[in-house]
Amino acid sequence: MPNSFSVSGSRQEGISVLALDGFLDAHTAPAFEEAIEKEVSAGHNRIVVDCARLAYISSAGLGVFMTFIEEVREAGGDIKICAVIPKVGQVFEILGFNSLFEIVGDIPQAVARFAHSRAEGG
Amino acid sequence: MVANFERTFILHVPSSTENLALIRGFVSNIGKQAGLDENQVCMIEIAVDEACANVIEHAYGSDRTKEVVVRAKLSDDTIEIQVEDTGKGFDPASVEQKEVTRLIQERKSGGLGMRMMKLVMDEVQYNMKPGERNELRMVKKLKRP
Numbered sequence: 501m502p503n504s505f506s507v508s509g510s511r512q513e514g515i516s517v518l519a520l521d522g523f524l525d526a527h528t529a530p531a532f533e534e535a536i537e538k539e540v541s542a543g544h545n546r547i548v549v550d551c552a553r554l555a556y557i558s559s560a561g562l563g564v565f566m567t568f569i570e571e572v573r574e575a576g577g578d579i580k581i582c583a584v585i586p587k588v589g590q591v592f593e594i595l596g597f598n599s600l601f602e603i604v605g606d607i608p609q610a611v612a613r614f615a616h617s618r619a620e621g622g
Numbered sequence: 623m624v625a626n627f628e629r630t631f632i633l634h635v636p637s638s639t640e641n642l643a644l645i646r647g648f649v650s651n652i653g654k655q656a657g658l659d660e661n662q663v664c665m666i667e668i669a670v671d672e673a674c675a676n677v678i679e680h681a682y683g684s685d686r687t688k689e690v691v692v693r694a695k696l697s698d699d700t701i702e703i704q705v706e707d708t709g710k711g712f713d714p715a716s717v718e719q720k721e722v723t724r725l726i727q728e729r730k731s732g733g734l735g736m737r738m739m740k741l742v743m744d745e746v747q748y749n750m751k752p753g754e755r756n757e758l759r760m761v762k763k764l765k766r767p
Binding site: 527559562569571591594595600 | 639640642643646661667672678722725727729730732734735737738741
């Protein structure tokens with residue numbers, strides 16, 4: 501039954517990359533929340549969420565992004581989302597996340613966007 | 623004239639979020655069997671997930687001894703989903719539909735489920751009898767590939 505979910509974290513060029521794998525719903529969202537919380541508590545406010553292996557997301561998963569985005573932006577960081585498959589992408593789109601979050605093609609692009617923001621003084 | 627056959631499928635599951643995957647699989651399989659395209663299956667799957675997550679967390683307060691009933695009724699041109707519970711219910715009219723930007727400002731993680739259901743389904747209706755039988759009925763008009 502497809503209800504597995506995992507998050508793996510790494511650091512690239514001073515940016516935290518959280519790779520999501522599986523199905524993100526009301527059952528698995530706490531694991532994602534814990535992973536982001538850990539980064540934010542460590543003062544890591546520049547976060548890339550890699551969705552390449554994320555097969556499904558419901559509003560419970562979207563809620564995790566919503567909980568933390570203001571906090572990390574206020575601290576000068578951001579949560580950038582990358583490598584979203586179409587099935588997940590349309591859920592982001594339906595709720596208007598495309599205009600609220602920066603969603604890019606892959607991890608290098610997301611990391612580069614942080615460098616770009618810094619160059620602009622953001 | 624071709625007869626319009628209706629088929630009904632019923633799933634009874636314990637009220638636990640770990641069963642959301644099973645519930646999604648149930649409606650997804652019915653949708654696929656009915657010949658719906660991937661996008662439609664996905665929309666039905668997410669609407670049912672949201673409905674059942676609300677029942678499990680809010681109507682039953684995550685009481686795993688309770689039961690959620692999902693009925694999927696398939697006709698030639700619609701799929702109708704009913705989600706039933708015997709939990710505490712609520713007044714749907716009193717639920718404020720806040721914009722996502724406002725929820726973000728308030729650092730709220732919830733409040734999107736009902737909005738999602740209304741956005742992806744063609745009809746969403748609640749019939750509440752708290753403690754007896756609460757029913758959420760959702761209809762999606764089918765576009766066959």
